Amino acid sequence: MAEFVVGGAQMGPNQKADSRKMIVARMLALMEEAAGRGVELVVYPELALTTFFPRWYMENEAEVDAFFETEMPGPETAPLFERARELRMAISFGYAEKTPEGRHFNTSILTDRAGNIVGKYRKIHLPGHSEYDTERAFQHLEKRYFEPGDLGFPVWRNEGVIMGMAICNDRRWPETYRCLGLQGVELVMLGYNTPSVNSQMSAEGLKERLFHSELSMQAGAYQNSTYVVGIAKAGVEDGHPLMGGSIIVDPDGFVVARAESEEDELIVASCDFAKCAFGKSTIFDFARHRRIEHYQRITEQAGVIVEV
């Protein structure tokens, strides 16, 4: 399949008081709109089913677990899969996953157009911290509530297209795109919840933060000749502003669709996956140009080692 109509379903805020049912209803409304615009795959944000709870420090396990799904689909999410199946629309969205073994991950799934889950990704680059931080304007406790993903960066051939997933902070790390690019990825789906304010530097403005988000996704797309769909949960959620800036980026690194609001908003682009081939076979023909013998530091050391 050469052309494929991709939708990004940016979501406005999910308040803590909102039920899963209310939130799923909004996701279904976005899905209907997408169907009306010919969308064949729709991408929702990270933690689409809940508020961005890592902003709060919690010690009570039951309080934390209330934000997690123990099955997917479950009773509250089944309508998403059922309607997607009827509409012949593949979907991808993020949620907090609690496994039968009691492990916690920041997860996203991908379905085919028949409503079957064909892929799962667990966020690898967890930002923030694990204990209460008195120095921050607000908390960012992803390292407390989630384990780092244990599935690597897989890809799937879905509806003829090589697809991969990443979540939020993953998008700032070139390793994310490169691990996918080395598997021939043509479409990277990426949901995020990004505070509009830097909890450690209040002077950094929204404009700067949107720039960093877009820069990272554009570079990842260009340097791996892949489409990137980056979709936000946005707006003021339980008193905390999340930035929008959802975009679809083409394999040349250009933004081809962009959300204008911080609310539920669908963006759409017809993606021509034949466009991935030019970069992959010329300037970014990895086999001809990469020199892995000089890259050893990238996998041998996690942190900086200053030797001079």
Next chain:
Amino acid sequence: MAEFVVGGAQMGPNQKADSRKMIVARMLALMEEAAGRGVELVVYPELALTTFFPRWYMENEAEVDAFFETEMPGPETAPLFERARELRMAISFGYAEKTPEGRHFNTSILTDRAGNIVGKYRKIHLPGHSEYDTERAFQHLEKRYFEPGDLGFPVWRNEGVIMGMAICNDRRWPETYRCLGLQGVELVMLGYNTPSVNSQMSAEGLKERLFHSELSMQAGAYQNSTYVVGIAKAGVEDGHPLMGGSIIVDPDGFVVARAESEEDELIVASCDFAKCAFGKSTIFDFARHRRIEHYQRITEQAGVIVEV
């Protein structure tokens, strides 16, 4: 040292008929201008001493070797080092290097402010091809005339700042910046000669090509919390247009100085290296956030492996 005034000496075209002496005289004029503006380190382009000769297919060894330096400094380049020493200015520039063993590299050097060579880098990501390509609008034979660099991506502490070098096509590869970033780099110096036209896709315009260049340098700077100084040789060289777009990028990824012409032109920025610390200790604190156990593909496979 916290603040350091960095200059980028973009150069207009070097015609094949221009002598080294004429070219060095232009470099010296840029150095004088830099001194007048308080510059403490000036960065010149890739292959600063010659025309960009890989655009021509040559079989005669002597014809090729005429573009190479066998010593650095040599008689024609010594005045650069002497004047830099007098002005207490560190310099970096690129040239074609032929070693005593007869090996050929696309090289750049770095001096301290006393005019001593303290660093050498040999270009790792050679673009283009090694044999005459009838499909191209013009040739790009770097793989014919140079070996890939054999020095890795070293850094040096020079005048108190951790500095690294890269050359031209290296700037499009996130591995370049990451290998330097993992050594704590604070300033990446990067010269380039980039045709204004894609030899394999004439529809790609200058604007797109400038965007790709800038995008790559901005992402590399942001994702490694380092200054990047990217300096072009520009203008119509022996009938072939080279793009300009020289920039200095700060550790947040923002352009803080930019060349406006395709001629000899100095750009200047006062670099506050304390600004590198915030990113390196928060969002890009590699030791806390990188997950090298999931990056193995980056060093285990050069090319794409499609398994789905």
